[in-house]
Amino acid sequence: MLALLSYELRKVALGTCGRDYGTPCAHENARVRCPLLRVDSAQIPRLETIHANLADRLQEAKDQGWLGEVAAIETTLAAAAQKLETMRGTTARAATAMRLGMPDIRRSTRRSSSDS
Numbered sequence: 689m690l691a692l693l694s695y696e697l698r699k700v701a702l703g704t705c706g707r708d709y710g711t712p713c714a715h716e717n718a719r720v721r722c723p724l725l726r727v728d729s730a731q732i733p734r735l736e737t738i739h740a741n742l743a744d745r746l747q748e749a750k751d752q753g754w755l756g757e758v759a760a761i762e763t764t765l766a767a768a769a770q771k772l773e774t775m776r777g778t779t780a781r782a783a784t785a786m787r788l789g790m791p792d793i794r795r796s797t798r799r800s801s802s803d804s
């Protein structure tokens with residue numbers, strides 16, 4: 689039960705938290721910027737929406753001259769873009785994965801029995 693509870697506590701909105709079991713969040717819920725966040729591929733559309741919203745907020749901050757906000761949003765925007773790129777690459781590799789099948793052990797067994 690404790691293991692299940694601990695596993696459930698690792699689920700976050702965009703995927704799974706990769707921090708050590710039984711430890712609190714040391715990144716103050718940095719969300720998209722957190723290097724321990726493993727984004728679930730099913731959450732790509734949500735992350736794309738977040739990325740678009742960040743771009744809008746960045747433009748607004750620049751227009752208003754909120755330079756402190758600009759730096760923070762740029763950092764978050766870069767992290768979101770990097771995670772999106774990683775997820776798209778992972779999804780593309782999974783789509784092109786080639787099935788190699790299993791080796792036919794019967795064939796090698798027949799050959800070895802006829803050799804002796």
Ligand code: SF4
Nearest residue numbers: 705713717718719722
């Ligand atoms: S910010 Fe990072 S460490 Fe904290 S809960 Fe989110 S993914 Fe886990």
